[in-house]
Amino acid sequence: xxxxxxxxxxxxxxxxxxxxxxxxxxxxxxxxxxxxxxxxxxxxxxxxxxxxxxxxxxxxxxxxxxxxxxxxxxxxxxxxxxxxxxxxxxxxxxxxxxxxxxxxxxxxxxxxxxxxxxxxxxxxxxxxxxxxxxxxxxxxxxxxxxxxxxxxxxxxxxxxxxxxxxxxxxxxxxxxxxxxxxxxxxxxxxxxxxxxxxxxxxxxxxxxxxxxxxxxxxxxxxxxxxxxxxxxxx
Numbered sequence: 001x002x003x004x005x006x007x008x009x010x011x012x013x014x015x016x017x018x019x020x021x022x023x024x025x026x027x028x029x030x031x032x033x034x035x036x037x038x039x040x041x042x043x044x045x046x047x048x049x050x051x052x053x054x055x056x057x058x059x060x061x062x063x064x065x066x067x068x069x070x071x072x073x074x075x076x077x078x079x080x081x082x083x084x085x086x087x088x089x090x091x092x093x094x095x096x097x098x099x100x101x102x103x104x105x106x107x108x109x110x111x112x113x114x115x116x117x118x119x120x121x122x123x124x125x126x127x128x129x130x131x132x133x134x135x136x137x138x139x140x141x142x143x144x145x146x147x148x149x150x151x152x153x154x155x156x157x158x159x160x161x162x163x164x165x166x167x168x169x170x171x172x173x174x175x176x177x178x179x180x181x182x183x184x185x186x187x188x189x190x191x192x193x194x195x196x197x198x199x200x201x202x203x204x205x206x207x208x209x210x211x212x213x214x215x216x217x218x219x220x221x222x223x224x225x226x227x228x229x230x231x232x233x234x
Contacts (some may be wrong), residue, residue, distance in 0.1 A: 001183070003168055003171075006163060006168070008103075009174075010161065010164075011040055011044055013160045014041060014044070014046045014048065014112055014130070014160055015044065017128055017130060018046050018047045018048050021127045021128035021156055022047065022049050022127065023049070023125070023126050023127060024049075024126060024127060024128040024129065024130065024158075025048065025049050025051055025122065025123070025126050025128075025129050026041060026048050026049070026050045026052065026129070026131075027051060027052070027053075027119070027130065027131055027190070028050050028052045028069075028128040029052065029053070029132075030052065030062050030065050030069070030181055030191070031041055031124075031190065032169050032170065032173060032180055032184060032189075033132030033133070033134060033161050033169055033190055034108070034172065035173060035180050035181075036132070036164075036172055036178065037067075037132055037161065038069060038073060038076065039176060039178045041071070041073075041076055042075050042076045043097075043129075045075065048076075049076070050065070050076050050077070050078045051079045051122045052078050052079075052081070052082070053082075053114075053115055053118045053122070054080050054081070054082050054193070055081075055083060055120060055193050056088065057082060057114070057117060057191075057193040057194055059181075059183060059191065060195060060199065061179060061181050061182045061183045061184075061191075061195065062191065063180070065180070068179045069179060069218050072179055072189060073149075073204040075102060077140075079122075080121070081119075081121055081196075082118065083113050083114045083117065084113070084114075084117060084118075085114045086099070088114065089179040090223060091109065091113055094096070095109075098195060098203055100195075100196070102152065102193075104214055107196075107211060107214070107230060109151060114193070119153075123153045123155060123216050124227055126155055127155055127156065128155055128157065128158060129153070129155060129158070130157075130158045130160060131157065131158070131159050132159075132163055133159045133161070133162065134159075134161050134163075134164055134166075135162050136165065138164065138188045143161065143185065144157070144159055144162055146158065146159055146162055147159075164209040166206065179183060183197075186199055186202060187199040187200055187205075189206040189209070190207050190209055192210055196210060197209055197210060198212055
């Protein structure tokens with residue numbers, strides 16, 4: 001499939017989601033892929049709302065981009081969800097400010113407080129949510145399809161860029177002058193919380209800089225629990 005067709009089908013899928021699965025929302029974590037989807041939603045006036053999760057530990061570059069996006073795409077303002085203050089305080093006071101380095105269990109507990117619970121609030125009363133996941137990003141994402149049922153949250157989940165390559169993502173960003181996270185210029189392809197993100201070396205997997213102290217098979221925070229994929233596009 002050439003890129004023009006891929007782009008056309010991506011836009012068509014976004015429009016179908018808005019038409020058939022309203023209310024639907026897009027989860028924007030301000031990575032390169034998410035900026036592509038934000039641009040497409042705004043450019044084609046797709047009636048899908050956007051939200052983001054502010055964990056309280058995001059890099060300063062992400063906050064800068066958050067403000068830039070508000071200016072660049074006023075038609076699609078981003079609603080920000082924060083973690084429960086009491087839960088964060090309890091975790092930090094009981095486990096330590098950086099306890100997530102100590103074990104997978106403690107890291108996932110931190111992710112649950114700062115990401116999963118806010119996500120559940122963001123997805124409540126929605127029929128579908130959209131992500132910027134791509135198949136080539138990680139071993140945990142190779143079996144994903146364009147559409148799947150998110151059993152954990154009880155709604156449909158769509159991955160419009162699932163077949164896009166990294167080269168296509170960046171060519172589209174540059175061609176359309178789309179704002180992006182400047183950490184990408186520092187060899188950080190996958191951006192999350194500041195203490196859990198680092199630059200990668202030449203030849204490393206694009207997700208190697210996320211939770212680099214863990215095995216690749218564990219490198220998900222729980223936002224994207226894998227279920228049986230259903231592909232509607234070829």
